Amino acid sequence: MATLVNDRIDVRISKEQKELIKFASELKGFKNLSEFVVFCINNEANKIIIENNQILKSIEDKKIFLNALLNPPKPNHKLKQAQLNYLKFIESNGA
Numbered sequence: 654m655a656t657l658v659n660d661r662i663d664v665r666i667s668k669e670q671k672e673l674i675k676f677a678s679e680l681k682g683f684k685n686l687s688e689f690v691v692f693c694i695n696n697e698a699n700k701i702i703i704e705n706n707q708i709l710k711s712i713e714d715k716k717i718f719l720n721a722l723l724n725p726p727k728p729n730h731k732l733k734q735a736q737l738n739y740l741k742f743i744e745s746n747g748a
Contacts, residue, residue, distance in 0.1 A: 666674075671686075678689035709715045728736075 674690065675686055678686050681689065683689040683692065709718055
């Protein structure tokens, strides 16, 4: 099944970059340079999206995380106690 081409990206690269990419394309057995470039771009885009989604799974997760950074809750008793314990630990170990 042929891929429908309906858009274009123009990129300027050095002759050395083009030769390197062309060589890699030939080693992988692609019919042409464009096919290889599209293949590589798609693979990298998918990796980036998967990596991003592994950290925060949904838009809602991202909103909650961002809200916590921008509007952190006030420290509660347990957090204050943990800080005191940490400071005591540091003092007792000569740090």
